[in-house]
Amino acid sequence: MTDGIVRGEDGVRRCYWADSAPEYRAYHDREWGFPVDDDVRLFEKLSLEGFQAGLSWLTILRKREAFRRAFAGFDFNAVARFGERDVERLLGDASIIRHRGKIEAVINNAGRAVELVESEGSLAAYVWRFEPGRRPRRVDRGDIAAETAESRALAKDLKRRGWRFVGLTTVYAFMQAMGLVNDHMTGCAARTTATRARKEFRSPA
Numbered sequence: 001m002t003d004g005i006v007r008g009e010d011g012v013r014r015c016y017w018a019d020s021a022p023e024y025r026a027y028h029d030r031e032w033g034f035p036v037d038d039d040v041r042l043f044e045k046l047s048l049e050g051f052q053a054g055l056s057w058l059t060i061l062r063k064r065e066a067f068r069r070a071f072a073g074f075d076f077n078a079v080a081r082f083g084e085r086d087v088e089r090l091l092g093d094a095s096i097i098r099h100r101g102k103i104e105a106v107i108n109n110a111g112r113a114v115e116l117v118e119s120e121g122s123l124a125a126y127v128w129r130f131e132p133g134r135r136p137r138r139v140d141r142g143d144i145a146a147e148t149a150e151s152r153a154l155a156k157d158l159k160r161r162g163w164r165f166v167g168l169t170t171v172y173a174f175m176q177a178m179g180l181v182n183d184h185m186t187g188c189a190a191r192t193t194a195t196r197a198r199k200e201f202r203s204p205a
Contacts (some may be wrong), residue, residue: 004141004185015185016141023061033194035179035201039123042178043113044074047106049174050165051097059097066095071106079110105164112162128205130154131180139186147172148181 018028072078151172184191
């Protein structure tokens with residue numbers, strides 16, 4: 001491994017964390033760091049980052065389809081209508097992470113997402129306002145932060161709006177996942193692809 005890059009058995013150069021399992025490879029190569037402007041996908045990504053707190057991201061990836069089934073495909077308009085019976089149903093669902101606080105946070109956040117769309121036009125337009133300036137040209141393993149000024153601002157504003165499980169680390173991981181930042185390492189094959197995708201992407205903000 002050099003500067004945070006590993007070469008997989010398929011010959012592809014990836015970020016150091018992305019080559020230990022097929023789920024990681026697919027997620028890293030096709031999703032992580034690529035720009036997203038779909039409100040439902042954004043809500044899903046932020047919700048799953050909240051569930052990941054204290055756990056392996058691989059665990060979340062392997063349960064993602066179960067999470068989608070459990071939370072109405074992360075349609076926040078539907079999830080906002082969940083009640084205590086749904087909470088109990090989800091706590092009994094062994095295919096997801098059965099953590100009451102995180103489950104209740106997703107339901108709460110769905111309601112806050114509905115409010116945000118009403119006030120800001122879309123979740124995408126709101127989130128993309130927090131896009132940072134141009135990243136350093138070279139990104140090595142030691143350059144990746146757990147938080148930035150932009151992630152602190154986004155986390156603070158979400159909390160002000162009543163969102164839960166949106167701590168600094170969770171919010172920055174969300175920003176990485178949905179392409180608000182491109183933290184693929186220099187030399188990673190996906191970095192070039194993600195950079196090209198961002199150039200072709202029209203920010204909803």
